[in-house]
Amino acid sequence: MRLPLRHPPPGRDAPELRCAHLEALADAALGLALRPAAAVFTAQRSRGRFGNALQWHLGLEPHDGLAQLDWEDRIELKIITVWRRGGRIVCDKLKVCDLALDPWHKLSNVLWVFVDRLTRVVVGHRFWRLAGPARAALEASWRMDPHFDSPPLFVEAREQDDRQAPAYYVSSQWLRDAGIVPDDLHGVFPFDAAWWRDARASFRRAEPLFTLWRGEAEGQLRCPRCGGRVRAELARVREEGGSPAVHELSGGGECALRPHYVIDATRLPLGPHNPGRLELEEAVEGRLSEERVWRLTDRVIEPEDHLHW
DNA sequence: AACTTAGGCGGTGAACTTTA
């Protein structure tokens, strides 16, 4: 159910707001795996868990964040989960804020963080402000019919379920047209939602386990957790980046019962310094123990002056 | 027929509020 917009557009470009500390954090986040932190600090299967994990890494409290912008009330932080389909980078629509809040203010200055849907690794980011053609396209929503015109900004409400307040969303179409989601991005894997769902349903709703392929020959690939043999369509791993896998049953224990997936190790992104290749690989393969989960903000030196401008 | 997209509704635990 779509409702009319409540807040009129500003009609002018937002001034650019920057913060040196946040820029340093964003740079350092490239190649950061979010699964370990999500597993430790957030609820299993909670929908916003990776957003919460990123907030934790950036040193933010999972606070209400009501009318204020996430970062020092200057810059809003938004995760865009991306995956690859037919060679292109795609994403879903994105919730902006509650209907009671002004979405134009929320979107005035945004740090978009791109996270791969398969590996939940940060693959890039973009600082952005509401300006130019992207703003014009979004503002056109104000005059559009919410139901028939497919506006890029819309309000979604629940028909009978009043547990959830109506909220502003931006369409995935606009995220691509506005140039927010890059055309290509290293570290983005193909994702088959139907396979993922069925795989989880096959064993206690557990998420599939990953095995990295580093050029092993057919039949030589081993599970990094238990050493059992893992088989996958290696040609597909090479060409597309990943493939569902089968784990040998003998001796694997619970590991053998869970669904498995093999990805091409060379396609993982590598950050400038953190967390390092080895740690990223361990995190993706689920070999990073709880005690070894560290917080990004603790490793990025906070400058005396955040150099706001 | 196969694939893509838009639209609609769902899930989770913690924090908070109300009732007993």
Add this chain to the structure above:
DNA sequence: TAAAGTTCACCGCCTAAGTT
């Protein structure tokens, strides 16, 4: 005060309707 119920903060997931 304790227990029970509700809201909140996060988007994620599924599927019918379009497209190729």
